[in-house]
Amino acid sequence: MTAPPSVTSAVRVEALAVRGLVKTFGGVRALDGANLTVATGTIHGLVGQNGAGKSTLIKIIAGIYRPDAGVITIRGRPVDHLTPARVTEHGIHMIHQDRLLVPTFTVAEALFLGQEPRRGALPVIDRRALRSRAREALHRIFDIDLSPDALVGELTTAQQQIVQITRALLNQPAMLVLDEPTAALVRRDAERLLATLLRLRDQGLTILYISHYLAEIERLCDQVTVLRNGVDVGTVDPRQTSTTGLISMMIARDVGDMFPRRKAGAGAPALIAQALSQQDAFSDISLSVRHGEIVGLTGLVGSGAKELARCLFGVTTPDQGTISVDGQTLRPGDPAAAVAAGVAMVPEDRRGHGVALRLSVRENTTLAGLKRFSPFGLLNRKAEHRETDRLIRALAIRTPDGNSPVRDLSGGNQQKVVLAKWLSCQSSVFVLDEPTVGVDIGAKVEIYRLIADLAVDGAAILLVSSDLMELSGMADRILVMYRGRIAAELLSRETDADTLMRFVTTGRGGEADADAA
């Protein structure tokens, strides 16, 4: 950087401070008085479990959400009515998880979009200057020779990340906010990114760094703030604090009787996957789930857990390996075959894949078992109504009646509709992908109850979740994925949450050390 923001070591103004942020979504408190103070010229980490309120906090800082209460100050001055554009004016640049780049642009165009060099006063882009400046910027900031003419859509994820960060740094911002920047990167690229961030910090840049990878936090951050249940539970120096210490701050201890008691099931194997592989997602995965058993599956973003769940249901096709249900091999990549064999899927994207929001509770509920209410292809509306009413009662779905659009229901009740859909066709194998995300605590307990009842009735359940409390409380065994492979299989009753967290964030059981990525 030609002119790093001036930092006098004597007086360090806070680059960013938030006080008492509150944000509620439909009755669920995502943030409950959270505080965060980022000192100028430091790398500040932000960690917390899924649902702890990290992404809400970041979106408020980015100007995307408006807080219900609380104060934000940037370099000592209070600011309100933030918009994404104003945040940029204040010198804060965000790097969100999803890459905001035009895929058909060249690297140079993507870097300088909105501030293109021109030929003198003419409204014509100076292509040569554009290219040389792009090359120079990439070289200066990342020390790489990425061709300015390469198309963004043809770059690797890491290269796109580099373009995005370089773009943010072109205007010499005072502060950079990175949300899970290494999640989709392979280890070598992640290493390189971390080294660059450290160098930028030494040149005076302030960085707020959000990550699940605790090893990265320890290597990188000067301070780290831990969020839990929408509140900051503490800010510590990660180099002075052990991984175990951090983990225990992240996990709530007061869970009480959220999880129903249940005997570990041990029926015949229901769902068996053998040597499943899918390029860029997971490789050589073998697992089995018995009738009456709840098996947890977890891993960080990019670990392959989600991809595996989708593949098991047939939404995507594996490159290798087989999936069988009750001894019968499934046709790969065919959800209809999976459903016919008794597999049910509760997808993570509830509003996109789980329920059709514009349709009624009834139309959603009877969808999977439609055959039962339509002899000769004709709908028996009366039987359909009866079944819907039965399921509404059985699952305690809070809706005026079966004809109300699902859009009007709360997140938890929408999720119950998804479960009801599969109960109407009597599935025996359930793949549940984050079944309680965005669900308030009351509905959560009810959903846990339902899942446990299903297992007691002999269903085989694969519970994919990043909520470790949920896994410990519900699953009999837990499979931990790390970078595309199953890193560990743990028995829940022999595993405490801290150990589980260590496996998830580091891929191994011992005290994490240099495993930075």
Place this chain on the structure above:
Amino acid sequence: MPRRRHRTGWLRMGSLAAFTVVFVGFAIAAPGFLVVGNIANVVDQSAILGVLAFGMTVVIIGGGGDVITGGIDLSLAGNLGLSAAVFAVLSQSGSGDVLAVVAALASGVAVGFVNAFAVVRLRILPLLATLAVMNICAGVELVLTHNMVVQARSSLLSRLAGDGPFGLPVLAYLLLAIAFVLVLAVQCSPTGLRLYAVGGHREAARAAGLAVERHVGGSYLVSGLCGGIGGVFSAALLNGSTPGSGEMLLSIVVAALLGSVFSRRLVPTIAGTLLAVLFIGFLINGFQLINVSSYWVSGVEGVLILFVVGTTSLVRREMS
């Protein structure tokens, strides 16, 4: 990744090769094909389609490639008919060329403004909004012309329809001139680049601080202006206004979409559209020369559009 680049290149090369094969084939089969006069004639005949296809190209660039939710301007052909009618009616009633041209262009821009308003403000799907506007244009055209040929003769029209330097048609020169201006504006200017960003990834454009709505609305205004210019051209070529301009709509869509295979990024470009328009022009011309019925033309265009869309969507799927 290299596999993908390979495919894109293959598609582009294949399209250029198809162009060449057709060209060479006609040159061999029809003796009169490869004569300067004939080629100039094709460019001349392509002027109207070309100008309209440029307008469509600009709208697709700003709206993105998805035809349902993205940008499309179905009112272009209707706009052409309306503007030609405005010109012819004014000209016949004794107004001067200047007034007639200004009125024709203004009616084109007005249609573009209605589209822009419907898409940006009312947020109607471009497909449906411009479809309705197309019908309104056709209706107003009928009102003006009573569904009859309106003769228009003026010094401007005869000069437009005549020959320019080197004995080549004036419209051919004008088409190339308009193409040149638009290439500068769309392919070389910052505004053009931003228009691509707005169409290519709306969120990214917004994050870069671009005024998305203004760009999208502007693209419909440009398209409307193109419709107006096309109207004047058509009045010159046909000596006035004749009903039936609506038939051109499908060729306009084909030309704009076909053009994208000539670009490395598989996006619509002005130069690519010009190539596609000339390709279609040579195809029609060649058919005439070797005595193949012109009734085949729209069928061939239909197959072309399906081929282009089928292969690009295949390539895109492999890319993701």
Place this chain on the structure above:
Amino acid sequence: MTNSWLRAGAPPKPRDLLRFGPVIGFVGLFVFFSLATSTFLSAANLRSVLVNHFSILGIASLGMTLVIAAGGIDLSIGTAMDMASLGFIEVLAVGGSTMAALATGVAAALAVGVVNAVLVARLRITPFLATLGTLFIGQSVEQLATGGGQPIYLVAGHPLAIFNAIGTGIVADVPVALWIAAGAIAGFFVLLGWTRLGRRVVVLGAGPGVARYTGLPVRRDTALVFIAAAGICGVAGIVSSATIRSYVPLAGNAYLLDAIGATFIGTTLGRDGRPRIAGTLLGVLLLSIVKNGLLLIGWTFEWQQVGTGILIFLVLAVSFGHRREA
């Protein structure tokens, strides 16, 4: 989001009244035309509205409604109509039997549907472009078959019971064309509202991701939708050509915008914005009486087109404005 039952009891907001715009418009225009002209309310005129405007557009709009309900669009409904009409009249013209003519007509329309189905469901081309391509190819086929667009007329003395039956026949005091329309409407009403396939189609349109994640046969349903739409448009084409005793090339495209317009007018009726048969029919009725009424109050054909264009534009504006709120 929560407490929807509380909201259900709340008084309707002004915006909710927009939903009834088409109904109010229909009633208003009906009263207006009745008062403004002496002929509008006559039995002969209303019958002519129903036979000449409502029945053919109504049948064709059923196909459009089905496709739009499934989340697609079909620009080639006119092509399917024309192909059916061409096949039907051509077979009669060369002296084929009535049954053969009907079968050929329907088969020709279904062929258009199969082409669309392959393009959309198998090659995964977006419906708009796929059906646009079909429209183009159909145009060539029609021009080639008719020497560039010459209509095929059957001489007046053609002794064909079929024309008398479909074109001018009356059963139980109701024109046969209307009986056919009523049958088609009933069939599609049952298909979309009361069958398993219809339910899957609705889900496909309302949430394609949900259909996929529930293991529904998405491709097969998509294919069926396009084939069924083309088939019913074939029926419209046959009725139309039986009424005018001829085949006019490219005549079907005139119905395209009206069919889309009618379907979208229909979507404004429900709170969920979903295409419904009843809504579409209201749209068709609205367009029909507008055309007829404008004619009766002395508007020329040209002004009628401007009027309907503006009407559809306004309906789209209201429809999308309403949806934005939701």
